[in-house]
Amino acid sequence: MSKMFEAVAQWAGHRAGCASTFLGALALILVWMLSGPFFGFSDTWQLIINTSTTIVTFLMVFLMQNTQNRDTRALQLKLDELIRATQGAEDRMISLEDSTEEQLDVVKRRFDTLRDSAPGAR
Structure with missing residues (x-):
């Protein structure tokens, strides 16, 4: 079916x-x-x-x-x-869409930190 x-x-x-x-x-x-x-x-x-x-x-x-x-x-x-x-x-990004909301929030915060610490960040 x-x-x-x-x-x-x-x-x-x-x-x-x-x-x-x-x-x-x-x-x-x-x-x-x-x-x-x-x-x-x-x-x-x-x-x-x-x-x-x-x-x-x-x-x-x-x-x-x-x-x-x-x-x-x-x-x-x-x-x-x-x-x-x-x-x-980062291989841990593979299949990230299968992560829980909490796991995605952790990754988002990590990338926010990376973005904010990058040269020329806001």
């Missing part, structure tokens, strides 16, 4: 960002608007667009979160590789 979701989410994420998808959505909105007089601008006519856009928005939140999680993970792995490959870099 997870593999299928990943495949669908990746495909949908790529499609959602395409110009053709935007134009398709725009065309649907135009068709809905032009159908207003035919349906007498009824409550049902309005409910169709409200319900449709709510459902699409709800589902897109999950797709966007999945895409963001995947992108963030890839970025973190790339940064980890740069740290690993850079001579003199």
Whole structure:
């Protein structure tokens, strides 16, 4: 199930960002608007667009979160590789994103101290 979701989410994420998808959505909105007089601008006519856009928005939140999680993970792995490959870099910075808030606060304070003691610091 997870593999299928990943495949669908990746495909949908790529499609959602395409110009053709935007134009398709725009065309649907135009068709809905032009159908207003035919349906007498009824409550049902309005409910169709409200319900449709709510459902699409709800589902897109999950797709966007999945895409963001995947992108963030890839970025973190790339940064980890740069740290690993850079001579003199602190290896303990690798996978720092998995640290607790307290651990991150300690590292932040350490870098604040380094920044403040650097030549030309504020």
